[in-house]
Amino acid sequence: MTDLHVRKMDFAFEDHEVPFLWNPENPAFSSMANAVSFLAIGFEKMIVKMVLQAKPHFTNGNVAEEADAFMRQEGQHSTAHRQHVRGLIRHYPGLQQTLDEVIGAYDELTADTSLNYRLAYTADLEATFTPVFKLMLDNDAALFRPGDDRVASLFIWHFVEEVEHRSSALILFDDVVGSDAYRMRMAPSVFKHVLDVIKIACRGFNEHVPLEERKIDAMSMFANYRRKQKLLSVIPGLTAADHGPMPRAFDALPLGEQLVALVGIIRSQMPKHNPAHENLPALADLWFERFDAGYDVTRWYTADSAAPGVN
Template sequence: MANLEVRRIPFAFDDTVPFHWQPSAPDVAVMLNAIGVLAVAFEKHIVASTRIAIPLIRDKAVAAEAEAFLRQEAQHANSHRKHLAALTLSHPGLQGVVDRAVERFDALSFTSLQYQLAYTAALEATFTPTFKLFLDHESELFRPGDERVASLFLWHFVEEVEHRSSALEIYDAVVGKPWYRTMVAPKVFRHVFQTYFQIIEGFVECVPGVREAMTPPVEKKEGGRVAQLLGKALGGGRRSSLYDVASTRELLTTIYRLGLSQAPWHSPAGEPLPVFAGRWLDAYKAGRDLQLCYSAAAVSA
């Protein structure tokens, strides 16, 4: 059981925020912008389904965590809406991209609560191994970019790691069918990836340079065929800058843990955690201004 804290960080964005906010890893910037759109849509769904589930939870501690969990997720969605609203000032077509993603997740409300909670538990279980890879390389993937946007995603990823077990605890308390969650996982990820690629296609249509950004032109390190394929897998089918910064072993470990996350016996509580997450949480407790975390020297090693 986690002791979750709802952190209201006053992120501020305006029309000076660039869509391509990380020039040294342009594909990662596009990928994270797409995750921001997914966050708005998915976390709206989380809030709605968790509110229905809370009255069904008999364990008061789990019910309290469920309330904190949905409040954290609501904060994530609100902050990403601010970021996307700022981007829409320069690229008005982005509003349609966001609306279509929200519609796809709103459609989940017509499925059973059992499926909705399994969906959340399955997807949330992948976040710790995925975001650990990002946070273990934050100095290369975030620090060189626009600090306002980098700080938003660093906060979001740290809190996803913090509440890594919450969705599964809610699912277990209300549904309690480990094999059902595993069986529906392929359907869940088919929906997620279809939505993700729809978002990327929307970006290509309304933001110049996205297609070029998604295919970095230069391989920066040597590697075997397996490592290259893993790098592409994590990059959504294209060679990703993650392959430039992560070792083959890290990529293999991430893929392994993503697969393990869907096992019926898996517990996210036992996942290896990124060191950066601990530093970020310590900085928050110390009162650092994490809306501009690097300027505040908030996460120095």
């Protein structure tokens, strides 16, 4: 029987300003998180179709129940991120084209690849989320707290639920495909596709969001891009397009914690990986405790300070 819970959230993005630079202290992280919103809409749409297609192939009722809860959680994430992105599009209408391109990339993946491949894609990518999101949630004071509370709360909710269903995608993959060798062979193309989609979003930010509002080159999260820009700037006769400064989102985070997350990402792709054994962010337990106690988790930092566990 699945332990997942489907929680419906309303962050009221229709009722208030949705800033692109939602954490002014870290423009690079603001841009990265916004790109996650765009990717999430396409990726989670793919997951829903994948689970529906996979249902006849599940071998037992427990897997089918896990798949249903996983799909419904992802559906809620997609709905909330659509609301976030719609708020951005209200200010920057050109981002509608960016969203269409991101969704189109996942629609093509659904149409052009096998069910087995998409199960591997989902298992590979979801396996990386726990170490990556632990790094973020363990450093919420720098990455989330200084920002717009509703946008921060959206990502905190999404990331803790990704931790909650950290084993789901691999459970589905193992039941239908069950080949670590296949999953590992597919990993390079999986992560290339993920990065290509994020680049679609970041290029769209550079094109449609004025520099004075995004503050940085949205492509600066890609090391190869940063190196290319710096190389072009020193070659006589060549000029690199100047889209702004190129900081990294995690520059202020402890290097040791970044290395731990990197090791966790590598470990997540190894044979017999079991996400259930991963170290978890303490903030996830606190989030679930507060949610169960009735705390308004859509305003994580500004809701009633008398709620349980709030300092």
